[in-house]
Amino acid sequence: MRVTLLEVQKFKDRGERIPMVTAYDYTSAQIADRAGVPLILVGDSLGMVVLGLTSTVPVTLDEMVHHTRAVVRGSQRALVIGDLPFLTYTNVDQAIQSAGRLMQEAGAQAVKVEGGAATAPVIERLVSLGIPVMGHIGFTPQSVNQIGTRVQGRSAEAAAQLISDALAVEAAGAFAIVLELLPTPLARTITDRLRIPTIGIGAGVGCAGQVQVWHDLLGLYSDFLPRHAQRYLNLSELIGSALLRYATDVRDGTFPTAAQSSSMDEATLREALELVERMDSTQR
Numbered sequence: 001m002r003v004t005l006l007e008v009q010k011f012k013d014r015g016e017r018i019p020m021v022t023a024y025d026y027t028s029a030q031i032a033d034r035a036g037v038p039l040i041l042v043g044d045s046l047g048m049v050v051l052g053l054t055s056t057v058p059v060t061l062d063e064m065v066h067h068t069r070a071v072v073r074g075s076q077r078a079l080v081i082g083d084l085p086f087l088t089y090t091n092v093d094q095a096i097q098s099a100g101r102l103m104q105e106a107g108a109q110a111v112k113v114e115g116g117a118a119t120a121p122v123i124e125r126l127v128s129l130g131i132p133v134m135g136h137i138g139f140t141p142q143s144v145n146q147i148g149t150r151v152q153g154r155s156a157e158a159a160a161q162l163i164s165d166a167l168a169v170e171a172a173g174a175f176a177i178v179l180e181l182l183p184t185p186l187a188r189t190i191t192d193r194l195r196i197p198t199i200g201i202g203a204g205v206g207c208a209g210q211v212q213v214w215h216d217l218l219g220l221y222s223d224f225l226p227r228h229a230q231r232y233l234n235l236s237e238l239i240g241s242a243l244l245r246y247a248t249d250v251r252d253g254t255f256p257t258a259a260q261s262s263s264m265d266e267a268t269l270r271e272a273l274e275l276v277e278r279m280d281s282t283q284r
Contacts, residue, residue: 001077002075002076002077002078002079002080002109003038003039003077003078003079004079005079005110005132005175007038008038008039008079008175008176008197009175009196009197011038011197011208011209012195012196012197012208017208017209017210018038018039018197018199018208018209018210019037019038019039019209019210020037020038020039020040020041020199020209020210020211020212021037021039021040021041021211021212021213021214021217022040022041022042022043022045022046022211022212022213022214023040023041023042023071023074023075023214024042024043024046024049024050024067024070024071024214025050025067025070025071025074026070026071026073026074027074028071028074028214029070029071029072029073029074029075029078029080030074030075032075032078032214033074033075033076033077033078036077037078038077038078038079039078039079039081039199039209039211040071040075040078040079040080040081041081041083041112041134041211042064042067042068042071042080042081042082042083042108043056043083043112043213044056044059044064044083044085044086044141044142045141045213046059046063046064046067047059047063049213049214049215049220049221050067051063055141055144055145056083056085056086056141056142056144057086057142057144057145058086059085059086060085061084061085061088061098061101061102063085064082064083064084064085064102064106065082065101065102065105065106066106068080068082068102068106068107068108069105069106069107072106072107072108073107079109079110080107080108080109080110081108081109081110081111081112081134082102082106082108082110082111082112083111083112084098084099084102084111084112084113085142086142089113089119089122091122092121092122092125095113095122095125095126096125096126096129096131098111099111099126099131099133100131103131109132110131110132110133110134110175111126111131111132111133111134112133112134112135112136112178113133113134113135113136114136114137114140114141114142114143115135115136115137115140115165116135116137116161116162116164116165116166116168116169117164117165117168117169119135119169119172120168120169120171120172121172123135123169123172123173123174124172124173127172127173127174128173132175133172133173133174133175134174134175134176134177134178134199135166135169135170135172135174135176135177135178136177136178136180137162137165137166137169137177137178137179137180138152138153138162138178138179138180138181138182138203139151139152139180139181139182139202140180141180149181150181151181151182151183151202152180152181152182153182153183153186154183159183159186162182162186162190163186163189163190163193166179166190166193166194166198167193167194170194170195170196174196175196175197176196176197176198176199176208176209177194177196177197177198177199178198178199178200178201178211179191179198179199179200179201179203179207180200180201180202180203181201181202181203181228182200182202182203182204183203183204184203184204184205184206185204185206186203187200187203187204187206187207188204188206188207191206191207191208192206197209199211201228202226202227202228203228212229212230213229216229216230216231217229217230217231217232217233218231218232218233218235219231219232219233219234219235219236219237220235220236220239221236
C-alpha cells in the first residue's frame with residue numbers, strides 16, 4: 001500500500017519530519033522507495049538535471065507524463081507527486097485536463113502547482129474532483145524570468161504576502177505545501193500557522209519536512225551545488241572513476257574475461273561452418 005494523504009498529515013501531527021526527494025526514472029524511484037522515503041516528487045526540475053535545459057520553463061506536459069509514469073512503475077510504497085509544468089494550469093479547465101493526464105496516464109497519486117492566492121481557485125477545483133494537490137510558494141522556478149533565483153520574503157510586505165498565500169493554499173484544500181528559498185524564521189512561522197505540512201527547500205529546519213533534488217543529494221553534478229543543498233555522496237566522481245576503469249580494460253583487452261563470456265563446443269562450431277559453406281555453394 002502506498003503512503004496516503006492521511007499518513008502525510010499524521011507525520012506532522014506527530015511531529016515526525018517528512019523526507020521527500022525528487023526522482024525522474026524507474027531506477028531512482030526504486031532506490032528511493034526501498035530506502036523508505038515516503039514522498040517522491042517528479043519535479044519539473046528534470047528540465048535542468050535530466051534534459052539539459054536552463055530552467056523549468058520549457059518542460060512540457062508530455063515530458064512530465066513520460067517521467068512520472070516511469071517513477072510510478074519503480075515505486076510501490078511512496079506517494080508519487082507529479083509537477084504540473086509551466087502554463088499547463090492557467091485556468092481551471094486547463095488544470096483539470098493537465099492534472100488528469102498526470103493521474104490517469106502516468107499514475108501519479110497527486111500533483112504539485114506553483115503559486116499562492118492566485119492559484120487557490122485552481123487548487124480548490126482540482127481537490128473537489130478528487131485530485132490531491134501539493135502547493136508551492138516562495139521561490140517558484142516557473143517564475144524565474146520574473147523574480148530571478150533569490151530568497152523570497154525578506155521585506156515585511158513580501159513576508160506578509162507569503163503568509164497570506166500559504167493560508168490561501170491551505171484553505172483551497174492542498175494537503176501540503178513546498179516552501180522554497182524563504183528565510184528560516186518566516187518558514188517556521190508559516191509552518192506553525194498551518195495545519196498541513198510544509199516541505200522546505202532552502203527554507204531552514206523549521207519546516208515539517210524537506211525535499212532535495214536527486215542530483216544535488218547524490219553528487220551527480222561535479223561542478224555545482226546550490227547553497228540550500230547537502231551532498232551526501234559524490235556519485236559523479238565514483239561513476240567517472242568506474243567508467244575510466246571500464247574504458248581502460250576494454251582498450252587493454254582485459255574485459256571481458258571468461259567469466260563474462262559463454263563457451264561453445266568446437267565440434268558444433270565446425271558443423272556450423274560446414275553448413276555455411278554448403279549454403280554458400282547452393283546460392284552460387
